Amino acid sequence: AQSVAQPEDQVNVAEGNPLTVKCTYSVSGNPYLFWYVQYPNRGLQFLLKYITGDNLVKGSYGFEAEFNKSQTSFHLKKPSALVSDSALYFCAVRDITAGGSYIPTFGRGTSLIVHP
Amino acid sequence: SAVISQKPSRDICQRGTSLTIQCQVDSQVTMMFWYRQQPGQSLTLIATANQGSEATYESGFVIDKFPISRPNLTFSTLTVSNMSPEDSSIYLCSAVDRVDTEAFFGQGTRLTVV
Numbered sequence: 001a002q003s004v005a006q007p008e009d010q011v012n013v014a015e016g017n018p019l020t021v022k023c024t025y026s027v028s029g030n031p032y033l034f035w036y037v038q039y040p041n042r043g044l045q046f047l048l049k050y051i052t053g054d055n056l057v058k059g060s061y062g063f064e065a066e067f068n069k070s071q072t073s074f075h076l077k078k079p080s081a082l083v084s085d086s087a088l089y090f091c092a093v094r095d096i097t098a099g100g101s102y103i104p105t106f107g108r109g110t111s112l113i114v115h116p
Numbered sequence: 117s118a119v120i121s122q123k124p125s126r127d128i129c130q131r132g133t134s135l136t137i138q139c140q141v142d143s144q145v146t147m148m149f150w151y152r153q154q155p156g157q158s159l160t161l162i163a164t165a166n167q168g169s170e171a172t173y174e175s176g177f178v179i180d181k182f183p184i185s186r187p188n189l190t191f192s193t194l195t196v197s198n199m200s201p202e203d204s205s206i207y208l209c210s211a212v213d214r215v216d217t218e219a220f221f222g223q224g225t226r227l228t229v230v
Contacts, residue, residue: 034218043208043221044159046117051216088156094215102147102212104219108158 002027002095006107013081014115021076021089021110023065029097033074034104035065038088047089050074061085081114088112118143122209122222129199129229136195137225139209144189149219150182151208159208165192199229 003026013019025031032051036044048059050067058064065076074091088111092104121140129135139148148165163171163184171184186192196203209222 032216036221041224041226043120043122043223044210046218046220049218090158092219096215102215103149103161103164106159109156111156 004107023091120222126226
């Protein structure tokens with residue numbers, strides 16, 4: 001079984017400050033991890049993924065995330081937030097062990113609000 | 117990455133009628149999925165659209181209510197049948213080509229049933 005937890009419904013940050021959106025996961029084997037962003041009235045856009053290799057992955061729009069196996073976390077970060085980063089963010093996991101599914105499990109989403 | 121065109125982008129429908137949503141991918145993909153999302157909420161998987169065979173439905177979703185077609189590796193449709201106001205939601209098409217690649221999404225169909 002695979003699951004994802006995004007413990008914060010909403011994150012508020014001032015423009016120019018660093019931001020973190022938290023994600024923890026649970027899989028029976030090894031995970032593929034993903035972050036997506038959704039702007040109002042739009043579909044989900046892919047930001048970044050961890051498949052294997054370096055634990056720090058960099059993605060679109062200056063975002064990055066760090067895979068931490070011991071803490072089963074994959075927090076999304078950005079050094080300096082922009083007002084335009086305000087959106088809904090989803091973490092997703094896929095279990096890649098034998099019999100693992102193509103179907104990702106999504107977290108409930110975290111609304112990021114960046115204040116001017 | 118592949119691009120998904122989903123239409124219509126929005127519709128307002130009368131209860132008791134049906135709406136078919138189309139999803140066209142610009143390249144062949146292995147897997148296609150249909151999700152439902154309440155605004156600001158997470159995604160709920162309706163079904164996996166299987167090419168050449170019946171879709172695989174998640175618990176709580178049935179073929180009579182949400183018939184799905186996938187005639188080839190680039191196209192799928194979802195029909196919302198005999199609609200009620202409770203079906204008002206955003207419907208999203210998604211596709212995945214390989215297990216180690218990300219899923220990508222259409223822009224969604226915002227359905228309002230009156």
